[in-house]
Amino acid sequence: MKRRTFLKGSALGSMVAFFASSNLNASLLKDKDLLNFKEVLASTEDKVIVPDGYKAEILISWGDPLFKKASNYDEKKNIDKKAIENAKLVFGDNNDGMSFFPLMENKAILAINNEYINPEIMFNHQGKDLTLDDVLYEQASLGVSILEIQKEKDQWSVVLDSKYNRRIDANTKMSVSGPAKQQVLQNEKFVYGTLNNCANGKTPWGTYLTCEENINDFFGSLDEKIEFSKEQLRFGFKTQSQYGWEKFDERFDLSKNPQETNKFGWVVEIDPFDPNSIPVKRTALGRFKHENAELIVENDGTVVVYMGDDEANEFIYKFVSKHKYQKGSDTSKILDEGILYVAQFNGKIGDFMGNGKWIELEYGKNNLDEKNGFNSQADVLINARIAGSIVGATPMDRCEWIASHKESGSVEVFATLTNNKNNTNPNPANPRTKNVYGQIIKWKHKSSHKDNEFTWEIFALAGNPDNQTSLNKGSNNITSKNKFNSPDGLSFDRDGRLWIQTDGNYSNKEEFEGMGNNCMLAANPKTGEIKRFLTGPIACEITGIAFSQDYKTMFIGIQHPGEKLKGSTFPYGKTPRSSIVAISKIDGGVIGS
Ligand code: FEO
Ligand code: CA
Ligand code: CA
Numbered sequence: 001m002k003r004r005t006f007l008k009g010s011a012l013g014s015m016v017a018f019f020a021s022s023n024l025n026a027s028l029l030k031d032k033d034l035l036n037f038k039e040v041l042a043s044t045e046d047k048v049i050v051p052d053g054y055k056a057e058i059l060i061s062w063g064d065p066l067f068k069k070a071s072n073y074d075e076k077k078n079i080d081k082k083a084i085e086n087a088k089l090v091f092g093d094n095n096d097g098m099s100f101f102p103l104m105e106n107k108a109i110l111a112i113n114n115e116y117i118n119p120e121i122m123f124n125h126q127g128k129d130l131t132l133d134d135v136l137y138e139q140a141s142l143g144v145s146i147l148e149i150q151k152e153k154d155q156w157s158v159v160l161d162s163k164y165n166r167r168i169d170a171n172t173k174m175s176v177s178g179p180a181k182q183q184v185l186q187n188e189k190f191v192y193g194t195l196n197n198c199a200n201g202k203t204p205w206g207t208y209l210t211c212e213e214n215i216n217d218f219f220g221s222l223d224e225k226i227e228f229s230k231e232q233l234r235f236g237f238k239t240q241s242q243y244g245w246e247k248f249d250e251r252f253d254l255s256k257n258p259q260e261t262n263k264f265g266w267v268v269e270i271d272p273f274d275p276n277s278i279p280v281k282r283t284a285l286g287r288f289k290h291e292n293a294e295l296i297v298e299n300d301g302t303v304v305v306y307m308g309d310d311e312a313n314e315f316i317y318k319f320v321s322k323h324k325y326q327k328g329s330d331t332s333k334i335l336d337e338g339i340l341y342v343a344q345f346n347g348k349i350g351d352f353m354g355n356g357k358w359i360e361l362e363y364g365k366n367n368l369d370e371k372n373g374f375n376s377q378a379d380v381l382i383n384a385r386i387a388g389s390i391v392g393a394t395p396m397d398r399c400e401w402i403a404s405h406k407e408s409g410s411v412e413v414f415a416t417l418t419n420n421k422n423n424t425n426p427n428p429a430n431p432r433t434k435n436v437y438g439q440i441i442k443w444k445h446k447s448s449h450k451d452n453e454f455t456w457e458i459f460a461l462a463g464n465p466d467n468q469t470s471l472n473k474g475s476n477n478i479t480s481k482n483k484f485n486s487p488d489g490l491s492f493d494r495d496g497r498l499w500i501q502t503d504g505n506y507s508n509k510e511e512f513e514g515m516g517n518n519c520m521l522a523a524n525p526k527t528g529e530i531k532r533f534l535t536g537p538i539a540c541e542i543t544g545i546a547f548s549q550d551y552k553t554m555f556i557g558i559q560h561p562g563e564k565l566k567g568s569t570f571p572y573g574k575t576p577r578s579s580i581v582a583i584s585k586i587d588g589g590v591i592g593s
Pocket of ligand 2: 291
């Protein structure tokens with residue numbers, strides 16, 4: 001009964017003590033080379049702002065051609081058969097996670113997710129009068145775009161008609177592998193399409209991982225009396241879908257094709273070097289609302305993949321491969337065989353630190369058996385969320401990206417917990433009810449990412465130190481200058497800067513006053529110092545990050561500028577279009593240095 005008092009009072013006190021003990025206030029520890037840029041102030045302007053001494057250039061925007069025969073973006077928004085065919089030849093909408101694959105000096109492939117579409121921007125009818133052609137146009141506008149880029153005179157551009165250029169969409173042929181293969185495929189050989197490709201991962205064997213997130217938004221039921229199973233309900237399927245595809249494409253009608261849903265919600269592996277390769281859905285990594293897939297190779301070749309499930313009160317997962325990776329060896333089974341674990345974070349509310357463990361999601365263990373509805377490992381993987389609940393995983397405040405500084409061999413891992421307005425039952429790692437700001441947590445293993453146990457602490461509790469009280473002021477490394485909400489994208493660069501991208505409330509009012517548009521910050525993971533590096537245009541999310549080999553160009557994504565018709569005209573003063581931005585230092589130095 002004293003819980004709230006405890007949280008408001010002593011919790012904040014112990015947090016101050018905790019951060020003081022990790023030298024957060026000790027300016028002596030500031031590493032000048034790590035965050036050596038002039039910080040950018042919060043902004044509500046409709047443009048990308050980077051620090052003094054940097055430039056930001058548009059590389060490609062939704063609708064820009066990948067092939068010479070494609071037409072440029074049609075500002076008239078005329079959707080007909082020709083427009084549908086054209087959509088398969090241009091950069092997709094709502095760019096999200098991306099990876100950079102070097103080819104040779106000054107040439108590379110970018111693989112970029114196209115997460116979803118904004119009907120209110122895409123169509124003159126703003127989505128209110130959808131037709132079959134509109135749905136086919138939408139299906140061709142999401143998925144993944146693969147494109148070759150080249151650098152000439154310090155400027156990157158897209159190589160039209162490159163043999164690598166490729167679009168993967170909601171109808172592309174895909175195969176399925178791993179323990180749930182048969183159950184997903186039923187009697188078919190292939191599945192079709194990838195959906196809601198959120199963030200990403202990259203393997204050392206040169207493949208791209210695209211992660212399927214809110215796939216339920218695309219399914220509905222024309223039979224309004226449909227009764228959903230507990231598995232469907234846990235994944236968020238509803239009678240009325242967000243996009244209305246079920247009205248035009250039977251495949252997305254749950255009353256006719258309930259099995260179709262099991263074909264989505266996976267991590268999909270793509271070979272960007274072979275445009276004819278068939279993407280593979282890797283079921284061993286579990287089915288949930290995937291964010292990114294942070295892949296680490298241990299010294300002995302074991303592959304560890306960290307993955308978050310972005311839904312309120314869902315979990316964090318880790319896959320540990322059975323097969324070892326060795327340069328040049330067969331990599332086709334590495335992501336098919338291994339153990340999937342789910343995280344449990346323990347401790348005391350108000351300590352902001354504690355310990356935790358990884359719990360196996362293996363059929364026949366930890367009550368994952370017939371009496372709980374699991375008849376095979378396929379059942380466990382397809383319904384990983386339900387399995388996680390049974391084994392006692394910790395409900396999290398919507399885990400977005402997970403990142404580890406692989407180059408240093410670190411056994412530390414950071415994760416963004418974006419926000420959780422539905423948190424009514426705080427726990428040590430997710431200590432706030434109605435968490436509107438989000439936090440960044442880190443955990444550390446003793447010797448290896450394979451360890452079953454870890455210690456954890458909160459790295460940053462986002463908040464507003466200027467108009468909030470208690471925990472909503474945020475941790476000591478949140479200041480009037482760097483305050484932000486809803487951390488989402490998260491990635492280390494080679495030198496160990498921790499880049500943070502936000503997908504939050506951009507109203508700039510009340511509890512969010514002074515935070516401005518969504519932005520990107522960089523943190524020193526050792527000292528906890530955080531500085532704003534970039535601000536985005538109106539109503540966008542900043543998401544997706546990749547570096548050139550020399551770390552002198554940083555590619556970032558501006559997603560859905562002007563969503564919900566909020567009035568952006570980024571980037572060209574016309575229809576707002578999601579875009580990839582190439583950022584470089586005018587003096588040619590490493591980004592952030
Ligand atoms: Fe696609 Fe959770 O962001
Ligand atoms: Ca995200
Ligand atoms: Ca998000």
